[in-house]
Amino acid sequence: MLLWQKEEQTMSLDDIKQLQLERLQSTINRAYENVDFYRRQLKSLNIKPEEISKLEDISKLPFTTKQDLRDNYPYGLFAVPLKDIVRIHSSSGTTGKPTVVGYTKRDLETWKDLVSRIMVAGGVTKDDIVHIAFTYGLFTGGFGLHYGAEHIGASVIPVSSGNTNRQLLIMQDYRSSILVCTPSYALHIAEIMEKQGLSADDIHLKYALLGSEPWGEKVRAEVEAKLGVIATDNYGLSEVIGPGVSGECLQKNGLHINEDHFYAEIIDPETGEVLPEGELGELVLTTLTKEGMPLIRYRTRDITRLFRDNCACGCTFIKMAKPSGRTDDMLIVNGVNVFPSQVEEILTEFDHATPHYMIFLKKKGHLDQMEINLEISEHLFFDEMKKQKALLDSLTERMYTVLGIKPKIKFVEPRTIERFEGKASRVVDRRNEQ
Amino acid sequence: MLRVSSLNIYYGAVRALNNISIHVKEKEFVSLIGSNGAGKTSLLNGILSIVPPKSGEIVFQNKTITNIPTKKKVKMGISLVPEGRRVFPNMSVYENLEMGGYQKSTKIKNRQMAFVLELFPILKERNKQLAGMLSGGEQQMLAIGRALMSDPKLLLMDEPSMGLAPLIIKNVYEKLTALKENGLTIFLAEQNASVALKYADRGYVLENGKIVLQGKSNELKDDNEIKRAYLGKEYKEKWER
Numbered sequence: 001m002l003l004w005q006k007e008e009q010t011m012s013l014d015d016i017k018q019l020q021l022e023r024l025q026s027t028i029n030r031a032y033e034n035v036d037f038y039r040r041q042l043k044s045l046n047i048k049p050e051e052i053s054k055l056e057d058i059s060k061l062p063f064t065t066k067q068d069l070r071d072n073y074p075y076g077l078f079a080v081p082l083k084d085i086v087r088i089h090s091s092s093g094t095t096g097k098p099t100v101v102g103y104t105k106r107d108l109e110t111w112k113d114l115v116s117r118i119m120v121a122g123g124v125t126k127d128d129i130v131h132i133a134f135t136y137g138l139f140t141g142g143f144g145l146h147y148g149a150e151h152i153g154a155s156v157i158p159v160s161s162g163n164t165n166r167q168l169l170i171m172q173d174y175r176s177s178i179l180v181c182t183p184s185y186a187l188h189i190a191e192i193m194e195k196q197g198l199s200a201d202d203i204h205l206k207y208a209l210l211g212s213e214p215w216g217e218k219v220r221a222e223v224e225a226k227l228g229v230i231a232t233d234n235y236g237l238s239e240v241i242g243p244g245v246s247g248e249c250l251q252k253n254g255l256h257i258n259e260d261h262f263y264a265e266i267i268d269p270e271t272g273e274v275l276p277e278g279e280l281g282e283l284v285l286t287t288l289t290k291e292g293m294p295l296i297r298y299r300t301r302d303i304t305r306l307f308r309d310n311c312a313c314g315c316t317f318i319k320m321a322k323p324s325g326r327t328d329d330m331l332i333v334n335g336v337n338v339f340p341s342q343v344e345e346i347l348t349e350f351d352h353a354t355p356h357y358m359i360f361l362k363k364k365g366h367l368d369q370m371e372i373n374l375e376i377s378e379h380l381f382f383d384e385m386k387k388q389k390a391l392l393d394s395l396t397e398r399m400y401t402v403l404g405i406k407p408k409i410k411f412v413e414p415r416t417i418e419r420f421e422g423k424a425s426r427v428v429d430r431r432n433e434q
Numbered sequence: 435m436l437r438v439s440s441l442n443i444y445y446g447a448v449r450a451l452n453n454i455s456i457h458v459k460e461k462e463f464v465s466l467i468g469s470n471g472a473g474k475t476s477l478l479n480g481i482l483s484i485v486p487p488k489s490g491e492i493v494f495q496n497k498t499i500t501n502i503p504t505k506k507k508v509k510m511g512i513s514l515v516p517e518g519r520r521v522f523p524n525m526s527v528y529e530n531l532e533m534g535g536y537q538k539s540t541k542i543k544n545r546q547m548a549f550v551l552e553l554f555p556i557l558k559e560r561n562k563q564l565a566g567m568l569s570g571g572e573q574q575m576l577a578i579g580r581a582l583m584s585d586p587k588l589l590l591m592d593e594p595s596m597g598l599a600p601l602i603i604k605n606v607y608e609k610l611t612a613l614k615e616n617g618l619t620i621f622l623a624e625q626n627a628s629v630a631l632k633y634a635d636r637g638y639v640l641e642n643g644k645i646v647l648q649g650k651s652n653e654l655k656d657d658n659e660i661k662r663a664y665l666g667k668e669y670k671e672k673w674e675r
Contacts, residue, residue, distance in 0.1 A: 015457075018437055022455040022648060025440075029452075029644045030659075034667075049644070050452045053440035053490075081669040084658050106653055289649070291659060 002249065002313060004120040004152070005113060008260050009315045013308075016316070020263055021055055023288035028052055028061075031294045034079040037072050038296060058263065058286065059274050063297045069099040069239060077293050078102050085292055089238055090138045091337070101140075101238055102292040108147070110289055111241055114258050115148025118247030121256065121313060122232040123207035124178050126153030131176030131205075133185060134212070134335075135161045140242025141212050141335075145180050148244065154178070161185070164192045171203045179208040182335035183215035183223065183231075187366030190226035200228030209234055211243060212335040214323050220252075233322055237300060240285050246320055251312055254319030261289050264318065265297070266306055269327040280305045282327045283320065301328045331361065331427065333368045336404045340426055343372065343407075346398055352380045352391055356417040359407075361429045368431060370407040372399075378414045435460045435619050436481070436588055441490030443473075443480045450476040452644045454490070458588070458621045463614045465630035465651070466623045468640035469664045474623035475517060477640070478590050481621075482507055482514055494588070509537055513586035517593045519577040523566025527557050530565050530576055534583030542585055550579040553609065571602035578609065589613070591622035595629055607633045627664070631655050639663050 003009045011019070028049045031038040041062050042049070051060060069077060074097075078085065085102040103111065124130065130149040136142035136158060149156045157174060159167055161181070167189060170176060179186060186208055193199070208223060208231040215233065223231045234247035235255050245262055246255035257264050265274050266281040275281045283300045287293075302323040309319065331338045340359060347353045356375040361368060374395075380387060392409055400406045420426075436458040443451040451473050458464045466474050479485040481492060483504045492500045499507060513534075521530050531550060535543040551558040554575045560568060565576055574594060581589060594610070595603040603626070611633055614620055624630035631637055631651040639647035639654070641663040647654065654660060662668070 018439065018455070018457050021439060022457070022645070025453055025455055026645045026648055029646050033646065050442075053453050075672045078672050080659065080672075082673045083669075083675055104657075106649075106657060109653065291657075 002120050002123070003315060004117040006314075009117065009256075009317060011260070011316055013316065016259060017055060019260055020288060023260075024055065024058065024263060024286065025049075025052055027286070027288055027290075027294050028296065030079055030291075031296060035077055035294070037068065037077055055263070058265070058297065061297055063272065063284065063299050064295055065299050066099060066239065066301075070097045073097040074100040075102070077295075079294055080104055080292055087143075089140045089143075089242065091238060099239060104291040107241075107290055107292050110261065111144065111244055112147045112151040114241070114244030114261060115144050116151045117258060118234050118244060119145070119148050119152060119154075119178075119209060121247055121249040121315065122209045122234070123230060123250060124149065124152055124154055124209070128152075128154040128177045128206070129175055129204075130154045130156045130178040130180060131159055131167075131171060131174075132156065133159050133161055133167055133179065133181035133189075140236070140238040144236070144242040144244060145209070149178075149180075164189060168192060168196070168198070168203075171205065172198075175204040177204055177206045179205050179227065179229065181208075181210065182212050183210040183219050184213065184334055184366055184368060186210055186223045186227060186231070187219065190223065191365050193226070200226060203227070205229045207232070209247075211235060211247075213332040214325070216322070235302075235320070235323065237302075239298060240287060240295060240300075241290065245285065249311065249313035249315060253309070253311070254307065254321055256311070256313075256315050256317040256319055257306075259317050262286065263288055264306055264320065266304070267299075269301075269303075277306050277308070280324075283323070299327075301326050301330065303327060329427070331359070331370075331429075333361065333370050333405050338370070338403050338405065342403060343399070346395070346402055347374070349398065350391065350395060352377045352387075353395065354414070356419075357426060358417055359427045361427070361431050363431050370405060372407045372409045373412050373417065374409060375414050375417050376411045381411065381413060435462075435495060436621065437491075437493040438477075438481065439491045439493075441477070441480055441492065442488045443476050443485055444488050445485075450643055451480065451487075452642075454480075454640075454643075454645060456621075456638050456645070456648075458619055460619055461614065461617055462636065463610070463620045463634045464622075465634035465637045466621065466640055467625070467627040467630050467637055467660070468623075470625060472640040472663075473643040474625075474640055475592055476643075478514060478592050478621075478623055481590060482512060484514075505537075508584055508586075511585070511587035513581040513584050513589055515574075515577045515581045515589065515591040515594070517596060519570075519573045521565040521568070521573050521576050521580070523564065525565055526562050527565055527568070527576055528561050530580055531557070531583055534580035535585075538584055543583065546583045546585050550582050553582075553612070554579055569602075570598050571605060574598060574602070574606050575609070578606070582613075586618070588619045588621065591620065593625060594622060595624060595626045603629055627660055628655075 032049045086105050087103040091099045134141040208229040211234040232248040236243040236245040246257040263286040265284040269282040283302045287295045303325040304320045304323045354375040358373045360371040439455045441454040480487045637654050
């Protein structure tokens with residue numbers, strides 16, 4: 001059995017429910033006591049923490065959204081003073097306010113174990129060489145998996161992202177046995193290997209733990225064949241903890257949620273109503289043990305469904321299906337989260353840019369490419385090439401700074417982009433068309 | 435072994451316990467820590483029906499026992515060592531122990547007596563002395579011994595360290611650890627968080643009748659949130675250094 005914390009991961013359903021209730025009650029007690037936002041919210045709805053006497057009572061509580069995190073920027077949702085916080089992560093810079101999350105020492109210990117569970121379930125052992133090609137920095141993916149892998153006792157190479165040739169050199173020479181990155185980057189590596197005339201036999205990979213963007217079975221089959229690995233999916237979001245929320249075991253049939261630490265619900269995104277197990281809807285997560293920044297009923301905006309099966313891996317935790325979409329307009333481009341509203345806000349900073357734009361998402365090889373078609377003011381379009389070039393450069397640079405990815409910007413003639421009546425749809429996603 | 439969910443206890447109109455949920459697994463040693471007046475004794479009393487809970491559920495060995503009488507709960511295998519020992523001062527050590535097994539058959543009583551006297555040699559030595567003449571530490575041993583006479587499966591204990599010198603506290607806790615290793619399940623209330631977390635497997639932190647924190651003892655040991663549960667917040671602003 002590939003279980004890192006067997007006692008916890010094989011609990012009976014009754015024991016899980018009891019533990020969840022105990023932890024939910026103390027989470028709410030602490031949040032009410034220590035976080036103004038939650039106290040105000042509950043008071044305004046006239047709800048007392050002691051009204052939560054069974055798990056289902058959680059539906060009485062209001063949701064927490066990303067906007068709430070922004071409104072309480074930076075530290076408003078922390079439940080401990082900053083001197084007890086030992087790590088701060090944040091969403092990448094946006095034009096609006098970023099979201100900030102803080103971890104206590106105990107949170108980091110918990111996080112390590114949760115990531116270790118997912119890595120062990122995905123095939124990692126202490127004898128492995130774990131090659132992490134996630135970006136390090138404010139993004140939780142790199143550090144999250146890094147500490148989980150070290151905790152198992154594996155040898156960790158913090159390669160970080162980019163420079164695929166160097167990645168391949170390390171993979172061959174350092175004999176990386178586990179690859180951690182986004183699915184699209186795994187495919188990109190495979191493509192470069194092909195170009196260099198390398199095959200799966202020239203590298204030493206056994207397993208790939210892929211995450212941070214949605215992907216399907218087709219991609220899995222391709223990664224597995226081209227890199228010679230077994231590939232599993234793992235899921236997490238920085239607001240909740242980062243990676244370590246859920247992950248596939250080698251059965252590759254749904255992601256086990258670490259439900260002793262997170263309480264999962266599926267809601268109807270329109271009405272907010274809790275849906276029965278098995279139905280498709282938006283995933284809502286409540287942290288059960290987080291000290292630094294507890295989150296109550298956080299709307300992930302990811303669409304999935306929950307189910308229990310007698311998984312052959314031995315883990316009794318509930319599963320979520322691979323997320324199949326979003327309930328908001330967030331785009332995931334090479335693992336980076338981008339909102340069209342960010343693009344729009346950047347455009348307002350530039351005099352000659354108009355608010356008329358279209359975003360096209362395409363595949364360039366196996367990587368995502370974001371193209372923006374933008375109308376510029378008439379006189380700039382017709383006369384000044386030099387100024388046009390300058391605008392193009394500074395826009396691209398600004399987009400890169402804010403979004404974290406470099407879009408390809410194309411200027412188009414005034415009044416050539418469709419004018420929308422009612423809700424604009426400015427995004428065309430062609431990544432799944434070949 | 436023991437599962438308490440959303441237990442509420444009132445004294446008149448005053449709510450002493452707010453939705454308390456805890457569990458203790460077989461052969462586990464779990465502590466309930468919190469400052470004076472947090473509600474620790476109320477929970478132990480509630481578990482044994484000494485104070486009847488207003489709502490909530492208590493399950494012991496898969497049987498719901500929420501409101502059954504204390505005497506029956508003791509018979510089922512739950513035993514309490516009360517706060518402040520409460521030995522019978524004018525009775526001998528031996529008589530005190532006998533009292534603890536009054537519901538049991540002679541056979542069980544004899545077996546438990548032998549077990550207790552072996553575990554606490556000092557009680558064997560002082561067999562015939564009046565309990566009132568024993569030191570505080572010896573009285574605590576006697577109180578534990580008396581609770582063990584009913585052959586409990588679950589031992590509840592209230593403030594074992596109260597009024598005892600550090601060395602004696604250590605002694606008492608070492609005996610409890612030996613009992614745990616011998617297969618006994620222990621749930622104790624203790625104000626002295628550091629000693630409880632040193633010996634127990636897990637802990638729950640009670641503050642104003644609510645559980646605010648829980649976890650394995652080694653996770654809780656250095657947690658500043660425990661200090662706050664005892665002493666209140668020492669900060670006004672989150673960013674204060």
